[in-house]
Amino acid sequence: MERHFERGLEELKETLVRMGGMVDVQLALACRALFDGDAGRAREVMAGDREIDTLDSLIDRKCMDIFALAQPVAVDLRLLMSALAINSQLERIGDIAVNVAERVEPLVPYREFLLGTRLAEMADIARIMVRDSLDSFIRGDAELASRVLVSDDVVDKMDGALFRSLVSSMKEQHELIEPAAHCLILARHIERLADHATNIAEDVIFIVEARQVKHNAGEEIRR
Amino acid sequence: MNDTGRWYLLWRKTKNNAMIAFAAACLVIAVIPLVLIFSYTLLQGISSLNLDFFIQMPKPVGETGGGMANALVGTGILLGLGALIGLPVGIMAGIYLAEYGNNPLGAAVRFLADVLSGIPSIVVGVVAYIIVVLPMKHFSALAGGVALAILMIPTVTRTTEEMIRLVPHSYREAGLAIGIPRWKTTLRIILPTALKGITTGILLAIARAAGETAPLLFTALGNRFWSTAIDQPIASLTVFIYDYTKAPFEDWNRQAWAAGFVLIALIFTISVVFRIVTRSRYEER
Amino acid sequence: MDSPANEHVQIPAGGPQLKPKMVARNVNAFFGKMQALRSVSLDVPENRVLAIIGPSGCGKSTFLRCLNRMHEVAGGSMKGKIALDGQDIMGVDAVNLRRRVGMVFQKPNPFPTMSIFDNVAAGLRFNGHHNRRFLAEVVERCLRQAALWDEVKDSLNKSGMSISGGQQQRLCIARTLAVSPEVVLMDEPASALDPLSTAKIEELIYELKTKYTIAIVTHNMQQAARVSDLTAFFYLGELIEVGETKRIFTTPEKRQTEDYITGRFG
Numbered sequence: 001m002e003r004h005f006e007r008g009l010e011e012l013k014e015t016l017v018r019m020g021g022m023v024d025v026q027l028a029l030a031c032r033a034l035f036d037g038d039a040g041r042a043r044e045v046m047a048g049d050r051e052i053d054t055l056d057s058l059i060d061r062k063c064m065d066i067f068a069l070a071q072p073v074a075v076d077l078r079l080l081m082s083a084l085a086i087n088s089q090l091e092r093i094g095d096i097a098v099n100v101a102e103r104v105e106p107l108v109p110y111r112e113f114l115l116g117t118r119l120a121e122m123a124d125i126a127r128i129m130v131r132d133s134l135d136s137f138i139r140g141d142a143e144l145a146s147r148v149l150v151s152d153d154v155v156d157k158m159d160g161a162l163f164r165s166l167v168s169s170m171k172e173q174h175e176l177i178e179p180a181a182h183c184l185i186l187a188r189h190i191e192r193l194a195d196h197a198t199n200i201a202e203d204v205i206f207i208v209e210a211r212q213v214k215h216n217a218g219e220e221i222r223r
Numbered sequence: 224m225n226d227t228g229r230w231y232l233l234w235r236k237t238k239n240n241a242m243i244a245f246a247a248a249c250l251v252i253a254v255i256p257l258v259l260i261f262s263y264t265l266l267q268g269i270s271s272l273n274l275d276f277f278i279q280m281p282k283p284v285g286e287t288g289g290g291m292a293n294a295l296v297g298t299g300i301l302l303g304l305g306a307l308i309g310l311p312v313g314i315m316a317g318i319y320l321a322e323y324g325n326n327p328l329g330a331a332v333r334f335l336a337d338v339l340s341g342i343p344s345i346v347v348g349v350v351a352y353i354i355v356v357l358p359m360k361h362f363s364a365l366a367g368g369v370a371l372a373i374l375m376i377p378t379v380t381r382t383t384e385e386m387i388r389l390v391p392h393s394y395r396e397a398g399l400a401i402g403i404p405r406w407k408t409t410l411r412i413i414l415p416t417a418l419k420g421i422t423t424g425i426l427l428a429i430a431r432a433a434g435e436t437a438p439l440l441f442t443a444l445g446n447r448f449w450s451t452a453i454d455q456p457i458a459s460l461t462v463f464i465y466d467y468t469k470a471p472f473e474d475w476n477r478q479a480w481a482a483g484f485v486l487i488a489l490i491f492t493i494s495v496v497f498r499i500v501t502r503s504r505y506e507e508r
Numbered sequence: 509m510d511s512p513a514n515e516h517v518q519i520p521a522g523g524p525q526l527k528p529k530m531v532a533r534n535v536n537a538f539f540g541k542m543q544a545l546r547s548v549s550l551d552v553p554e555n556r557v558l559a560i561i562g563p564s565g566c567g568k569s570t571f572l573r574c575l576n577r578m579h580e581v582a583g584g585s586m587k588g589k590i591a592l593d594g595q596d597i598m599g600v601d602a603v604n605l606r607r608r609v610g611m612v613f614q615k616p617n618p619f620p621t622m623s624i625f626d627n628v629a630a631g632l633r634f635n636g637h638h639n640r641r642f643l644a645e646v647v648e649r650c651l652r653q654a655a656l657w658d659e660v661k662d663s664l665n666k667s668g669m670s671i672s673g674g675q676q677q678r679l680c681i682a683r684t685l686a687v688s689p690e691v692v693l694m695d696e697p698a699s700a701l702d703p704l705s706t707a708k709i710e711e712l713i714y715e716l717k718t719k720y721t722i723a724i725v726t727h728n729m730q731q732a733a734r735v736s737d738l739t740a741f742f743y744l745g746e747l748i749e750v751g752e753t754k755r756i757f758t759t760p761e762k763r764q765t766e767d768y769i770t771g772r773f774g
Binding site for chain 3: 391393394395396397398399400401402403404407411412415416418
């Protein structure tokens with residue numbers, strides 16, 4: 001039997017999906033701006049974050065209303081709790097896009113150096129992780145979510161290698177310290193991206209399979 | 224279970240069975256008078272029970288045979304008149320008491336109805352004599368009907384009131400809440416709901432009236448000839464039984480027994496028929 | 509959360525742009541010497557569901573019954589003013605008022621001697637409508653509105669008592685709708701029913717509000733939260749707080765309201 005508050009849950013899901021779409025676009029724009037050296041696009045990204053923040057507040061309010069008015073249980077409850085968490089992750093991903101955009105201008109003179117690192121590759125993987133985690137939420141696909149968890153290891157390894165490479169560059173050529181420092185920070189941002197995507201994937205598994213895979217509990221999947 | 228437990232169980236079971244047996248015995252005792260009356264009157268009057276008995280008029284003194292056709296019809300007419308006058312009055316009074324009677328007037332009416340039900344039927348006959356026979360200057364079926372009506376009213380009133388009070392208040396509320404006026408709610412919703420119970424009261428009243436003899440003596444008087452006129456004396460089963468039992472003729476005595484049996488059977492049939500007819504058309508699941 | 513004490517300020521429907529269908533101002537209700545309502549002022553907004561909550565004996569049922577003058581049936585009296593579409597309800601015939609303001613009760617009470625069809629048609633029939641086709645149309649329309657048509661369309665001649673409790677309650681709702689009321693009052697309509705029937709009734713209420721104005725008394729707060737647009741909290745015969753349901757159940761203004769809603773009462 002359909003209950004009228006189910007529409008509220010549907011709307012909530014749609015809003016989350018919309019926010020995810022916006023965040024995805026922000027990320028794509030930011031990376032494009034970074035590797036193209038496009039300062040104008042970077043400014044677009046920074047302006048676009050406001051809309052994401054608005055959606056963030058809206059989703060929080062909607063969740064509270066549904067909790068108060070519909071007293072959800074079981075899958076509805078898990079959906080709602082995870083919606084709050086995913087909302088927060090998405091908002092932070094949006095912030096990361098802004099952080100990346102902030103690095104565009106300072107790195108414009110060092111484009112070659114930038115393209116010489118593996119940052120672009122890392123960024124691509126991280127963006128795919130974000131997109132996949134959102135897809136898994138939309139489709140309720142725990143399988144896909146599990147694959148996202150596995151990718152996190154790849155990103156971590158790349159991050160480690162990049163760190164060592166950048167540090168040795170900095171030791172060898174002191175004039176590269178500035179761009180290398182920016183790249184280190186960018187690597188941090190991208191690694192965070194992967195973490196947020198992982199968190200979203202874990203929440204999806206919680207919703208769909210009622211299994212809590214966060215923190216240590218997730219080890220069994222990664223093996 | 225240990226031995227003591229087993230003994231207690233046995234004792235309880237024995238007590239239980241003894242009580243059931245006792246109750247059954249009481250049931251039998253209660254039913255015996257009815258069975259006795261039925262069978263005795265039947266036995267005594269069976270020789271006179273034939274088709275003629277129901278169709279023919281009483282024969283002149285000295286002749287054997289004949290019937291009580293006029294008495295049968297007369298009783299029917301008298302009961303009909305009594306019901307026509309007494310039932311509406313009683314039901315309406317009962318409705319008034321139930322719906323609007325929580326006041327001193329209602330209490331007074333209730334008290335008077337109880338008093339009325341205790342008045343000896345012969346006195347009621349005298350009253351009917353005074354108010355109907357004297358002004359009309361002769362005995363009549365109408366007077367008999369009035370007397371019987373007066374006898375019916377208290378029973379019908381009290382039963383109607385009780386039964387209507389028993390109808391849950393929620394039906395009243397439901398009727399009022401959809402904009403049905405109070406009186407219509409009472410008549411079209413409450414009354415039908417209470418109908419089964421009210422019928423019991425009506426039955427009791429008719430049964431009592433059917434068996435009355437004394438009041439009819441002063442009002443309907445009796446009639447050896449065929450008459451269905453309301454303003455003339457009319458025969459009735461009870462007066463028939465009275466007359467024929469008193470008479471010295473054996474044939475007449477036997478006929479009286481037969482009439483007695485018929486009267487009992489009649490009352491019995493009325494009860495059964497009423498119950499069947501007013502059984503709710505819709506049975507609950 | 510606590511507001512300054514301002515009991516003398518009128519608290520209407522707690523929402524702008526809501527046209528009130530019924531307006532109550534300074535209503536005091538009495539049963540003999542006992543005062544059941546104290547100076548209650550409340551609007552019932554059109555085409556919305558107003559839920560009235562509060563502990564037992566707080567006067568919520570009494571208030572509801574004042575709205576269609578059913579309190580008089582139980583021997584109550586009222587001071588103050590209640591208006592329907594601006595017209596004082598004490599100035600109109602009570603019978604007519606109850607055709608415009610219908611009521612559904614806690615315990616389903618279909619008329620026992622009537623069929624399902626006759627039950628729904630009762631209000632119309634007893635007010636002079638006898639055209640068979642007209643009645644059949646109305647009965648079908650109302651049974652559909654009450655989400656009962658599919659379940660009983662083949663057994664309209666069966667007794668009104670032959671269906672389940674939840675169905676009986678929907679039958680009572682259909683019966684109320686048949687006289688085309690503008691306002692439907694419901695006094696704990698689902699408290700005697702099982703959870704599935706309760707859910708059906710709740711969905712029904714949600715559908716009905718597009719056509720009718722609804723006021724429902726309930727002791728089940730979660731039901732009030734699920735079903736209503738506005739919620740009014742009564743306590744000891746007084747209206748404590750009224751407002752948009754969303755707000756009342758997330759950020760109520762009065763401490764008493766919050767205590768009651770969270771179950772910390774007493």
